[in-house]
Amino acid sequence: MTKSINRRDFLKVAAVGAAAMGATQALQKAKASEDVESGPNQWVMVIDQSKCIGCGYCTLACQAHNDINPDIQWNRVLAAGEVDGKDIFLPRPCMQCAKAPCVEVCPVNASYYRPDGIVMMDYDRCIGCRYCEVACPYQARSFNWKTFDGTNPAVPKWGQPEVARRPRGVVEKCAFCYQRIDRGLALGLRPGGDADATPACVVACPTGARVFGDLNDPNSNVSKLLKQNVSYRLRDDLGTSPRVYYLPADAEKMEG
Amino acid sequence: MLKNLKTKLSSLKITPWTMWLGFLGLLLVAALIGGIAVFWNGLWITNLTDLVPWGLWITIDLSSIALSAGAFTLCAAVYLIGLRRYQPIARTATFVGLIGYTMAMLSLLLDIGRPDRFWHALVYWNEHSLLWEVTMCVVLYLTVLVFESMPIFAGFDWLKKRRPKLAAWMSHLHHYAPYLAIAGLFLSMLHQSSLGATYGVIKARPFWFKPEMSVLFMYSAIVGGISLTLFASMLSARLTSKARINDGLIERVSYFVAWALVGYLYFRFWDTLAQNYTYQPGRTEGLQLVTSGPLAFNFWFGEILLGTLVPMILLLTHATRRHPFWRMVALGLVVGGVVAYRWDTNISGLLMVISYLPGQPTVAYTSYRPSLIEFITGAGVIAYGLLAFSLGVKYLRVVDHRYAEEEETEKVAVKSVEHVVA
Numbered sequence: 001m002t003k004s005i006n007r008r009d010f011l012k013v014a015a016v017g018a019a020a021m022g023a024t025q026a027l028q029k030a031k032a033s034e035d036v037e038s039g040p041n042q043w044v045m046v047i048d049q050s051k052c053i054g055c056g057y058c059t060l061a062c063q064a065h066n067d068i069n070p071d072i073q074w075n076r077v078l079a080a081g082e083v084d085g086k087d088i089f090l091p092r093p094c095m096q097c098a099k100a101p102c103v104e105v106c107p108v109n110a111s112y113y114r115p116d117g118i119v120m121m122d123y124d125r126c127i128g129c130r131y132c133e134v135a136c137p138y139q140a141r142s143f144n145w146k147t148f149d150g151t152n153p154a155v156p157k158w159g160q161p162e163v164a165r166r167p168r169g170v171v172e173k174c175a176f177c178y179q180r181i182d183r184g185l186a187l188g189l190r191p192g193g194d195a196d197a198t199p200a201c202v203v204a205c206p207t208g209a210r211v212f213g214d215l216n217d218p219n220s221n222v223s224k225l226l227k228q229n230v231s232y233r234l235r236d237d238l239g240t241s242p243r244v245y246y247l248p249a250d251a252e253k254m255e256g
Numbered sequence: 257m258l259k260n261l262k263t264k265l266s267s268l269k270i271t272p273w274t275m276w277l278g279f280l281g282l283l284l285v286a287a288l289i290g291g292i293a294v295f296w297n298g299l300w301i302t303n304l305t306d307l308v309p310w311g312l313w314i315t316i317d318l319s320s321i322a323l324s325a326g327a328f329t330l331c332a333a334v335y336l337i338g339l340r341r342y343q344p345i346a347r348t349a350t351f352v353g354l355i356g357y358t359m360a361m362l363s364l365l366l367d368i369g370r371p372d373r374f375w376h377a378l379v380y381w382n383e384h385s386l387l388w389e390v391t392m393c394v395v396l397y398l399t400v401l402v403f404e405s406m407p408i409f410a411g412f413d414w415l416k417k418r419r420p421k422l423a424a425w426m427s428h429l430h431h432y433a434p435y436l437a438i439a440g441l442f443l444s445m446l447h448q449s450s451l452g453a454t455y456g457v458i459k460a461r462p463f464w465f466k467p468e469m470s471v472l473f474m475y476s477a478i479v480g481g482i483s484l485t486l487f488a489s490m491l492s493a494r495l496t497s498k499a500r501i502n503d504g505l506i507e508r509v510s511y512f513v514a515w516a517l518v519g520y521l522y523f524r525f526w527d528t529l530a531q532n533y534t535y536q537p538g539r540t541e542g543l544q545l546v547t548s549g550p551l552a553f554n555f556w557f558g559e560i561l562l563g564t565l566v567p568m569i570l571l572l573t574h575a576t577r578r579h580p581f582w583r584m585v586a587l588g589l590v591v592g593g594v595v596a597y598r599w600d601t602n603i604s605g606l607l608m609v610i611s612y613l614p615g616q617p618t619v620a621y622t623s624y625r626p627s628l629i630e631f632i633t634g635a636g637v638i639a640y641g642l643l644a645f646s647l648g649v650k651y652l653r654v655v656d657h658r659y660a661e662e663e664e665t666e667k668v669a670v671k672s673v674e675h676v677v678a
Contacts, residue, residue, distance in 0.1 A: 078613065080613055080614070081613075090613060090614075092612075101458070101459065101460060104384055104385065105385050105386070105387060105457075105458075106382055106385055106387075107376075107377045107382055107385045107387040107388035107390075107391055108373075108376040108377050108380040108382060108388070109380050109381070109382040110376075110380075125373070125376060125380055126369075126370065126373075127368050127369070127370050127373045127374065127376050127377070128299075128368045128369020128370045128373075129367075129368050129369075129387060130309035130310065130369070131385075131387050131454070133306060133309045134309060134310065134458060134460075134461070134605075134606070135458050135460055136460060137459070137460035137610070137612055138612050139306070139307075139609075139612070141306075142306055143299075143306055143309060143369065144298075144369065145298060145299050145300035145304075146298055146300040147298060167370075168298045168369070169298060169299070169368075169369025169370040170369055170370060171369075232614060234612045234613075234614070235612045235617070238459050238460065239459075246614070248614070
């Protein structure tokens with residue numbers, strides 16, 4: 001015994017619906033880090049593949065300073081073929097993309113951009129849906145499948161934990177050791193210059209293959225390196241605009 | 257007390273109905289234990305990995321939502337297009353939808369790492385995320401479904417006796433059916449498509465990355481959702497006298513399903529064929545995985561032959577469509593085809609691991625097989641759906657094609673309906 005809906009009512013409701021749809025469209029502005037007001041610093045990392053010897057110290061320092069579950073690695077060192085018979089490696093932290101797929105897809109805004117370009121995780125907000133893992137082209141994200149309550153084998157040899165352990169059930173990732181940057185800046189240090197204000201992996205690298213600094217500062221090491229050398233970024237074709245640059249391996253510059 | 261229970265138990269007769277309930281009860285108890293194990297231990301006891309973080313549960317979630325699409329489609333047909341004679345089928349579909357969406361919620365609750373934070377998407381909005389959009393729409397649409405189902409629950413004898421006023425109010429909500437149908441249409445079209453787009457926008461997975469993903473999800477959901485409603489109605493009518501169907505009505509809707517399948521086949525054909533051209537790392541391997549790799553059987557038999565072609569022919573052919581058995585087979589196959597499509601879609605994009613090393617990306621393969629605990633809990637979610645539907649058929653007359661006509665002629669008055677039910 002329903003009254004049938006007449007055309008006018010239908011149009012009325014449809015118009016409201018269309019308006020709502022328009023509103024959601026308006027809200028769906030592209031979510032790139034350009035939307036976030038850029039701060040005075042834009043942190044980037046430059047990795048010189050001619051210098052990387054694949055020792056994995058960076059990974060160990062990362063595990064210790066960020067107190068990472070041994071099942072998880074934020075920072076991996078991959079074999080990347082050879083040049084002139086010499087093995088080359090590719091260390092892979094989080095790319096801190098300027099147009100990060102993970103930030104785009106997160107249903108709860110647990111991934112977000114900092115004004116300095118770092119892609120951050122809010123571990124208190126993450127619901128553990130793992131959509132970001134699916135969306136990341138660099139496999140830079142790891143899920144906490146298991147509670148990590150044991151001892152960290154990398155501590156104390158490779159450093160002391162500086163951040164809280166992540167709970168089970170959330171996705172975690174590298175954030176350029178933001179805690180070191182922030183504390184360093186507060187102490188008047190210069191990230192990329194002073195070790196205490198620089199990501200642990202950069203400090204730990206025995207060959208100086210990793211360089212960290214501010215792209216907004218034309219005199220920073222990273223700005224100079226990128227000006228003087230040919231560089232590339234991983235999967236640039238995807239349009240993610242990574243903040244990690246690589247200087248391709250040059251056999252002549254390599255030792256051994 | 258215990259003695260009382262004993263005598264009560266011994267007086268229970270073993271009937272197919274109690275056996276069915278017992279069987280579902282066993283599945284539910286096993287799933288409950290499994291679910292507690294998952295919440296207690298965390299997701300490491302599943303076979304999900306960082307490379308394949310979405311598996312069986314997501315497939316159940318996607319399938320439940322897709323197969324609930326009969327609700328919005330048929331409600332729109334009845335209340336907006338004005339095909340009033342299908343109202344009793346829409347009624348069943350609404351109930352199926354309510355069950356389907358709660359099933360989806362259950363499997364998602366298992367799947368997310370922090371089920372205690374399930375409400376975050378409602379509070380912390382990322383309007384750009386398709387998963388946020390899906391979550392919001394699903395929650396809102398579930399609300400719509402609850403209101404749409406109120407008149408069904410109003411028919412529950414117990415409620416009518418105990419709370420006649422409440423039952424009358426719930427029954428009265430039927431008057432708002434057209435408005436609810438509009439809301440349902442709007443929300444469903446959004447999230448059914450968005451679920452496809454959830455996959456379709458992921459550039460890191462080239463086999464998913466295509467605009468037609470949302471269209472295909474939406475389309476297959478409509479076909480599969482209607483089919484499930486019809487199938488469940490026919491099956492209920494065969495098994496119990498509590499369910500009464502108008503076979504002619506079901507046949508007509510089945511004929512619509514037949515032609516919808518023709519359209520579906522057309523879309524799938526071009527979707528698959530177009531991807532055959534040029535080599536694109538990831539996409540080409542994905543297609544191979546589906547058409548000649550480990551998923552080939554699922555694809556060719558599950559999705560195309562049994563899921564689309566056979567039911568299409570069975571339902572287009574007058575003789576088999578008229579024949580209740582063959583019609584049921586066809587509708588059941590469509591449902592299976594949609595589930596196979598959801599499984600294949602999810603897993604095909606995840607099984608390929610595309611390198612990010614410089615140069616042309618190379619593609620490696622990983623594997624995934626659901627663990628026992630995933631099967632047990634997944635079966636429990638399905639058992640819950642079957643139980644809810646069975647109870648609905650028995651106590652709420654959710655499959656009763658005489659219902660609307662009676663309501664129509666008796667001019668409601670909740671009390672008089674009580675006599676009809678009795």
